[in-house]
């Protein structure tokens with residue numbers, strides 16, 4: 001971006017896709033093989049069920065509709081919780097980023113929230129909000145909130161004051177317009193890394209809410225089958241959860257690239 | 265200076281002073297950046313501003329742009345006091361000030377869109393000015409894909425896009441290599457000549473100050489006051505002959521240098537910091 005930057009057009013950083021896909025597939029196959037061998041050596045379906053058994057359990061759960069319903073419940077909870085984390089995180093992030101007083105008075109509490117394990121919040125949330133949908137959404141919100149909040153705060157605080165000046169000099173007026181059109185826009189790379197972190201933590205919060213607050217969704221499945229030691233069903237429930245996490249991260253990555261073409 | 269001018273000034277800087285709190289908190293004292301600056305700039309005039317670094321050149325320009333409020337005095341444009349920024353006084357920034365996430369076209373369209381121009385009209389105008397600075401082919405590039413000189417051409421196109429009466433330029437070519445800078449000086453003169461626009465152009469380059477100017481304003485070392493206003497009566501257009509070889513050019517340059525040199529020598533031996541005002 002500096003004056004010294006060459007006039008060369010940005011080189012797209014695309015790895016050869018086919019090769020990457022092959023590498024992924026090869027690694028997954030090796031993992032499956034190791035799993036199969038390991039489970040045979042152990043000889044215990046309780047400790048490590050063979051992949052075939054997990055696949056069968058998955059097929060069964062899918063056929064009975066259990067898995068689909070659970071996934072739907074989990075996804076709804078995740079989306080609501082993340083949306084709430086975004087809204088609350090933006091509001092308090094802007095406040096903390098733009099006001100010294102808000103920074104000094106509020107940020108210790110959010111720092112505390114960041115280091116408390118989400119499970120530890122369950123009893124409090126239960127007492128305050130009950131174990132209905134509201135309480136579960138609150139758990140996901142609390143899990144995902146701080147990364148959003150901190151990245152928004154850092155973004156609007158550090159956003160280049162110079163570009164705000166530029167916008168003002170061309171007649172853009174009002175703190176809100178400057179915030180949205182310049183400060184937040186300049187902070188997008190930071191916001192995106194915050195979002196990535198928030199998604200991961202929200203998935204954990206979701207599993208916690210579903211297995212500790214009231215059984216339901218994927219977390220409920222894991223807890224249910226875990227307590228009756230049906231390990232292959234536990235695996236069958238964990239797998240889609242992992243895929244969900246990966247899928248959401250990929251989604252954030254997609255948005256990130258859409259916004260970040262200007263960054264090289 | 266306070267006598268009525270023959271023609272009403274485009275910009276009148278009236279007793280402007282500006283103080284800054286010294287950094288580090290507490291009341292460590294104040295820096296006097298500008299003190300009692302009076303200045304009239306005629307319509308269509310090209311004024312260059314030169315002075316030792318830290319003498320308040322940027323501060324003066326920002327006050328004319330209403331990006332900073334003066335602590336005393338005021339700025340009048342067309343006889344009316346101004347108090348908020350406007351694309352009528354368009355700025356060109358030393359570090360270009362382009363929005364990195366916007367394309368070149370979007371950057372130039374920005375002031376037009378702020379003024380609520382319809383998209384098609386804004387696009388047409390923006391493309392026209394991109395054409396004038398030779399960058400129509402780069403409309404859909406992002407700033408980081410352009411060289412420094414090209415980026416500043418975008419900055420110039422953006423400033424010109426709203427057809428402002430006044431152009432305020434803060435060392436616009438300071439971050440650009442010497443050869444490109446000469447090209448851009450010529451381009452700027454071509455764009456300005458006959459446009460009727462009033463330009464205030466801050467520079468630390470003596471040659472540039474004389475080459476471009478109708479008048480050169482020399483600010484004294486901190487706190488900045490008007491040290492001298494020197495007319496440059498060299499024939500225009502100045503791009504089709506070697507201005508620098510004219511005796512008129514070298515005379516003015518030498519005069520400016522001898523005055524500037526005193527302040528620079530003083531700054532070297534006393535270090536930066538507030539100096540007593542009115543020493544001369």
Ligand SMILES: Nc1ncnc2c1ncn2[C@@H]1O[C@H](COP(=O)(O)OP(=O)(O)O)[C@@H](O)[C@H]1O
Pocket residue numbers: 284285287295296297315316317318319320321322323324486
């Ligand atoms: N925002 C600010 N806060 C504190 N001091 C400032 C600020 N802006 C400028 N100054 C001080 O005012 C003086 C003039 O600065 P400036 O106008 O940038 O000078 P120039 O552009 O001539 O180099 C300097 O001493 C500088 O340190």
Ligand SMILES: [Mg+2]
Pocket residue numbers: 321322323
């Ligand atoms: Mg300066």
